[in-house]
Amino acid sequence: SVQRAQGAFGDWSALPVRERADIMRRAAELMEHDCAELSGYCIHEAGKTLRDSVADVREAVDFCRYYAEQAELLLNRSGDPPAPRGVVLCISPWNFPVAIFTGQICAALVTGNTVLAKPAEQTTLTGLRVMQIFHRAGVPPAVLQSLLGPGEPVGEQLLPDRRVAAVMFTGSTAVARYIARSLADRDGARAPLIAETGGQNAMVVDSTALLEKVVDDVIASGFNSAGQRCSALRLLFVQEEIAESLIAMLVGAMLELRIGDPRDPATDVGPIIDGEALAGLQRHAGYMETAGRLLYGCDLGDETGSGHYFAPALYELEDIDRLPREVFGPIVHLIRYRADELHTLPGIINST
DSSP, rough: HHHHHHHHHHHHSOOOOHHHHHHHHHHHHHHHTTTHHHHHHHIIIIIOOOOHHHHHHHHHHHHHHHHHHHHHHHHHHHSSSSOOOSSSEEEEOOSSSSHHHHHHHHHHTTTTTTEEEOOGGGGGHOOOOHHHHHHHHHHOOOTTTOOOOOOOEEEEEETTTTTEEEEEEEEEEHHHHHHHHHHSSSSSSSSEEEEEEEOOOOOEEEESOOOHHHHHHHHHHGGGGGGTTTTOOOEEEEEEHHHHHHHHHHHHHHHHHOOTTTTTTTTBBOOOOOOOHHHHHHHHHHHHHHHEEEEEEEEOGGGSSSSSSOOOOEEEEEGGGOOOOOOOSSEEEEEEEEEGGGGGHHHHHTTT
């Protein structure tokens, strides 16, 4: 695959930027046309709800058009096209199997690189369907190739290969560090790593906030996609004067959440991606029995008996140290603060 991608690099990188950008725009049009089908793949493989699946596809469409325009803007500003690097390895996650997969591929392709694309094991079919769309749009098969299977053997085989000129990765911080070390150990020029990893995303709510709006945002950020996205809310800092009122409203909103089959349009929260991820959330719930206080946990209905479901939960913590790492699921951790502590919160959050 690497040799084939390297062989295709010359012709693809020589193609005018505007022609490559037009191919990306055609891919966007095809994705819009096939939105229902792509959404179905997201529901089937990733367990995303209908709403979240459609949003995933729409974000992928935006990526195609955005990167096409950015490549042309760079050309217009400098008069010269962006310099491609060569063969780019793209490793994407399962939680945005269309959007992130597309964004990595499109950014690399439109700037003249050839791509080896590694979709997540859990969403292989979705990744292959997206690649078919790029090929239909005009990307030659040798320019965009797929790598299927577990991530570890792919990394062991390709990361030491000096023909891989750059790596794009979205996933855990631990894996990103492994990739960085592997690239650093290679001889010759350093291959760049573009990595998006996890973190403790926080919301700070002071006494001036409109609580109805806060509740909408907490529910959307903390529980949509079953909390399985790197932008999901993990820590909710609330000024102590309004904490009880906000908690009461949040619990009321959580009572309305429907957890179940993602194929049902009425479902708000679908399943966890797999048994391993579910077990991790269950371990965290056990840890929270002593490290925190459960304010409310949703009930799982009868339709969740088959599948990997975890009930959305709201916990209260005394301080941020009780949450040592990101918990990738529908769990929000609330911490109260005094008004005179507000100025210290950015530093506390950034320290994570």
